[in-house]
Amino acid sequence: MDSVAVIPKYNLNEEQEKKLILREYRALLRVLKPKLKPGDKELLRRAFEMAADAHKTMRRKSGEPYILHPLAVARIGIEEIGLGVRSTICSLLHDTVEDTDVTLEDIEREFGTEIARIVDGLTKISNIIDVNASAQAENFKKILLTLTDDPRVILIKLADRLHNMRTLDSMKREKQLKIASETVYVYAPLSHRMGLYNIKTELEDLAMKYLEPEAYKEIARKLAETKRERSRYINEFIKPIKEKLDKTGYQFEIYGRPKSIHSIWNKMKKKGVAFEEVYDLFAIRVILDIPLEQEKEGCWKVYSVITDEYTPSPERLRDWLSNPKSNGYEALHTTVMGPQGKWVEIQVRTRRMNEIAEKGLAAHWKYKEGTADENRFDKWFQQIREVLNNQDSDSIDFLHDFKTSFLAEEIYVYTPKGDVKMLPVDSTALDFAFAIHSVVGSQCIGAKINHKLVPLSHKLRSGDQVEIITSSKQKPNEDWLNIVVTAKAKSKIKDALKEEKRKVADEGKYVLQRKLENMGAAFNQHNVDILASFYKLPSPLDLYYQISVKAIDLKELSEFHVLGDKLEPPKPIRPEPKPDAIHALPKKDAELIIFGESSDKIMYTLANCCKPIPGDDVFGFVSTGKGLTIHRTNCPNAARLLANYGHRVVKTKWAKNKEISFLTGLKIVGLDDVGVIHKITNLISGEMKININAMTIEAREGLFHGNIRVYVHDKEELDDLVDSLKKLPGIETVDRYDTEQQ
Numbered sequence: 001m002d003s004v005a006v007i008p009k010y011n012l013n014e015e016q017e018k019k020l021i022l023r024e025y026r027a028l029l030r031v032l033k034p035k036l037k038p039g040d041k042e043l044l045r046r047a048f049e050m051a052a053d054a055h056k057t058m059r060r061k062s063g064e065p066y067i068l069h070p071l072a073v074a075r076i077g078i079e080e081i082g083l084g085v086r087s088t089i090c091s092l093l094h095d096t097v098e099d100t101d102v103t104l105e106d107i108e109r110e111f112g113t114e115i116a117r118i119v120d121g122l123t124k125i126s127n128i129i130d131v132n133a134s135a136q137a138e139n140f141k142k143i144l145l146t147l148t149d150d151p152r153v154i155l156i157k158l159a160d161r162l163h164n165m166r167t168l169d170s171m172k173r174e175k176q177l178k179i180a181s182e183t184v185y186v187y188a189p190l191s192h193r194m195g196l197y198n199i200k201t202e203l204e205d206l207a208m209k210y211l212e213p214e215a216y217k218e219i220a221r222k223l224a225e226t227k228r229e230r231s232r233y234i235n236e237f238i239k240p241i242k243e244k245l246d247k248t249g250y251q252f253e254i255y256g257r258p259k260s261i262h263s264i265w266n267k268m269k270k271k272g273v274a275f276e277e278v279y280d281l282f283a284i285r286v287i288l289d290i291p292l293e294q295e296k297e298g299c300w301k302v303y304s305v306i307t308d309e310y311t312p313s314p315e316r317l318r319d320w321l322s323n324p325k326s327n328g329y330e331a332l333h334t335t336v337m338g339p340q341g342k343w344v345e346i347q348v349r350t351r352r353m354n355e356i357a358e359k360g361l362a363a364h365w366k367y368k369e370g371t372a373d374e375n376r377f378d379k380w381f382q383q384i385r386e387v388l389n390n391q392d393s394d395s396i397d398f399l400h401d402f403k404t405s406f407l408a409e410e411i412y413v414y415t416p417k418g419d420v421k422m423l424p425v426d427s428t429a430l431d432f433a434f435a436i437h438s439v440v441g442s443q444c445i446g447a448k449i450n451h452k453l454v455p456l457s458h459k460l461r462s463g464d465q466v467e468i469i470t471s472s473k474q475k476p477n478e479d480w481l482n483i484v485v486t487a488k489a490k491s492k493i494k495d496a497l498k499e500e501k502r503k504v505a506d507e508g509k510y511v512l513q514r515k516l517e518n519m520g521a522a523f524n525q526h527n528v529d530i531l532a533s534f535y536k537l538p539s540p541l542d543l544y545y546q547i548s549v550k551a552i553d554l555k556e557l558s559e560f561h562v563l564g565d566k567l568e569p570p571k572p573i574r575p576e577p578k579p580d581a582i583h584a585l586p587k588k589d590a591e592l593i594i595f596g597e598s599s600d601k602i603m604y605t606l607a608n609c610c611k612p613i614p615g616d617d618v619f620g621f622v623s624t625g626k627g628l629t630i631h632r633t634n635c636p637n638a639a640r641l642l643a644n645y646g647h648r649v650v651k652t653k654w655a656k657n658k659e660i661s662f663l664t665g666l667k668i669v670g671l672d673d674v675g676v677i678h679k680i681t682n683l684i685s686g687e688m689k690i691n692i693n694a695m696t697i698e699a700r701e702g703l704f705h706g707n708i709r710v711y712v713h714d715k716e717e718l719d720d721l722v723d724s725l726k727k728l729p730g731i732e733t734v735d736r737y738d739t740e741q742q
Contacts, residue, residue, distance in 0.1 A: 017065055021052065024071045031078050032088060040085045046110060047089040054100035062170040069163060070095060076159040080199060082359040083159075087152045090118040094156060097123045114150075121153040122160070151381070154194065161187045162199055165206040174651045177619055177633060180207040181642030189407035195327040195360025204262035212265070212634050213617075219261045222275050230282060231256070237338045238284065244305045250298060251289035256282045272733070280335070283345040287354050296321050299332050299348045306346055310336035313343065326410050326422055328356050383488065400640075402487065411462040423460065426485050430456040433468045434489035441489060442496055443470035457483045475500065501545050508548030515554055522565035530567050604628040606662075610635030613662040615715025620650035654714070661711035663693055664718060668706040670731040672699040677706075679728055684710060688721060707737075 012020065025048055029041070051070050058066035074091035077083040083091075089111060096102040097119060104123075108116035165183055168176050184207045191200040209216045234256035245252055259281055267278045286306075290298045299321055306312075316335035324330040331349040338344040349357065384406060408424035413432060415421065421435050429449065433456075434441030447454055448467040460466065476496040484490055512531075513523040521527055532543045535552055546552040559570040604620065610632040612618050617633045621641055630652060631638055642649060670676060677697055684690050693709040712718045718736065725734045 012064075021065060021067055021071070024068060024075075028071055028075050028078070028088070031075060032085065035078075035084050037085070043089060043111065044085065044092075047092045050102065050106075050110065051092045051096055054096045054102045058099065060167070060170070062167065066095075066099075069167075072163045073156065073159045076162055077156055080162075080359075081155050081159060081196060083152065083155060086115060087118075087156060090115055090122070090152065091156050091159060093119050094122045094160060118150055118153050118156070121150070122156060151194075154190065158187060158191050158194070158196065158199060162203060165203060168206065168210060172651075174619065174649055176210045178642050178646035178649060180210040181639040182646070183207045184211070185639045185643035186407075191360075193327050193407050195329055195356060197329075197357055197360075201260040201262070205260050208262045208265065211638070215265055216261060219264055219275060223258060223261070223264075223281070226281070230258070233339070233342070234282065234284065237344060240309050241286075241306055244309065245286070245302065248301065248305065250302070252286055252302070254284065254286045256284050258282045272735070280343065280345045283347055286346065286348045288348070288350045290350055292352065295350045295352070298350065302348045303332055303334065306334070306336060306348075310338055310344075312336045316345075323412060323420075327360060329353075330356065406487070408485075411460060413460050413462070414465040416465065416467045418465075424485060427460050428456065428483050428485070429454060429458045429460065429466060429468070430480060431484045431486045431489050432460060432466050433470075434484065434486065434492055436468065438488075438492045440468055440470060441492060442476055443472060443474045444468050445471045445474050456480075501541065504548050505541055505544035506548075508544035508546070511547050512544065512554070515557060516567075519557065519560075519562055520565065521560075521562045521567050524565075527565075527567045530569055534569050604630055607631045607635065607637075609637050611662075611664060613664050613712060613715055613718060614654040615718075616654075618652050618654070620652040621645070622648040622650060661691070661713050663709060663711055665707060665709045665737045666722065666725070667733075667735045667737050668704075668708065668725060668731060669733045670704055670706075670728075672702050672704040673730045676704065676728075676730055680706065680708070680725065683724055683728065684708070684721065688724065690717070690721060 029036075029044065032044070048071075052067045055066040055070070060066055060069060070092045073094065074088045077087055077091050093102075093107060093111075093115070097104055097107070104116050104120055107119055161183060164179060168179060171179070183203050188200050188203040188207065191203060205216075238254055238256070242254055245254070264275070264278055264281060267273070267280070268275060271278075286302055288295075288298050288302065313335045316333075318331075318333040320329055320331050320333070330353040331347050333345060333347050335343050335345045384402075406424070408426065410422045411425055411427065412420050412422055413427075415436070421432065423431055423435060429447035430441065430444055433444035433447070444456060446456060446469045447458065448469065449458060449460070449464050451465075451467075476493045478497065480493045481490060484493065512528070516523045516527060528540045528543065532538075532540055534556070535543060535546070537543050537546065543552070547554065556570075561568040561570075604627065606612050607621075607629045612630050612632045612635075618630050619633055619638075619642070620628045620630055623629045628650065631641065668680065681692065681695070685692055691711040693711060695706065695708045697704055697706040699705075710721070712721065722734045722736070725731055
């Protein structure tokens, strides 16, 4: 766990290496044994030999033979995701087309089109045609395109990502940041959506280990320290329930399991509480062994046994039995008041539900035959397919839309007739209108939620009944794009706006045609492109539109020359040199940072979203127009920047320089006691000689909330200050804040 642990240097000789690879391959066959049909072994052997041969000269960063990676990915696929023989072949071959001389044709010849198609879905696109797209987002789009006709692609991709995260130690720091951010941003939510809870949890924990190393170590340490008393408590809690459940005659198992480090950390951040106050460090699970037709009745029976013993918290009941989540998850969750006044979360499931919760998509197919539930994932794929097909915006937008539309938790809302619609969290009445039909969306002027009139931007909550009010005069406008979160609504609104723009632009097209013909120039693609680039517009459509709304009056046409029927743009006059603004003095906050090994002074600005100070864990980001911006690695925008624009990230660390102080802010909450403000200011400026820039204190009902902005030299000084403030009597919490709007 400790980052200081030294990874043993890899030093096997060729003979030992061969043995190791064979041992891993045999282990793979062993776990796959129950699924092998006649002839499968030969296929697997061919795939293994093809991969081993293709990768034979390659090494991983740790020094070990590359083939161990595909073997490990294949094994994760079988053991942790429940994939079968054909997926295993794809896992073994997943890197061959990208990194070696093997081509897709070779794979198709050996193993058929189905396997070739999956491997193609897993192969990264190396040459991106679109300039403003990021390779990351484009590759992700490609995976999704294949996902919709074969979900195994994404499952193998998740196994691949999980193995990469488990072996991230041997990578360079900036690579770790990029891969970990991408993982939290896309792959963890995706595994959640596929119903793979264990994998989601492990991915989040591993990412946190690199993105928030301090917090991660701290929580891990505290979890280890409290382990004994936790298991004592769990046993005490379970005992009476177990006795009662034994009497019901059900076959069951009951156990406690710790929550993941990442989810505990999230709770601490969201609720603003310390580790000691997070009540659900663990959950109790009851797993029933009963036939399908008795499942619901059995789970509710167990629920009533538990709530006879402990009082439940009424608003914490989650019933996913009657309404499973869209990733197939079914269970009953409740939170009860246990001994010593502690809240405890209990999850009740059956053996079948448990398998679906652990193995998600793969288990879902296993149980799918003959159940009405089969349309859940299919519906989801259908929606993704729809959005992918009319996707013309740039891929970063796409990644963001995909994340908000398809990876968010869902809410259930009802139509006036009582049909249920599933939408991502934060959906608005307008999203619901588009979910019903694009025409209903385009003509929507308002909605009634539970029979009360609300605006289009009203956010829906689970259980709302929504009636949409339309008018044939209504049409979409630009502002709508800020109201909706679903990808379907976004793309339909963009289409409508484009259509609208086209109608207006037709007038401009006609004006331009007349003017060009009057000059003796042809109205053709070449001339229109020349004009569009002259006016610095992205497309002819924009040019016609600007002419039509009279933003461009074309008077510059008189400066153009006509050669034959072609337009020649006027020669540009040399621009005057700009005044000396460029050489203005560096801003006060431009202190030097050491990049890599060289110690050049480099101009940079500190990001406003997270206000870094020396000593913070930071990375540099090359932003367009602004040069280098420094962000903290736990900045709210960091995951998005690192995941989408990894290629613009620069390794940075602080130089020691005590001359410059940085402005940062602290939020202090405590009991409103006589002289408390004096104690605080005395400590800051008197004892610690730190300058206060601004201070606001408001006291109400016995509590005071203080916001203090101070100048510190670096993180150490800030940490000392926070520790000293916390020691003052009556002070509850001291937190650093970094937001702009203070």
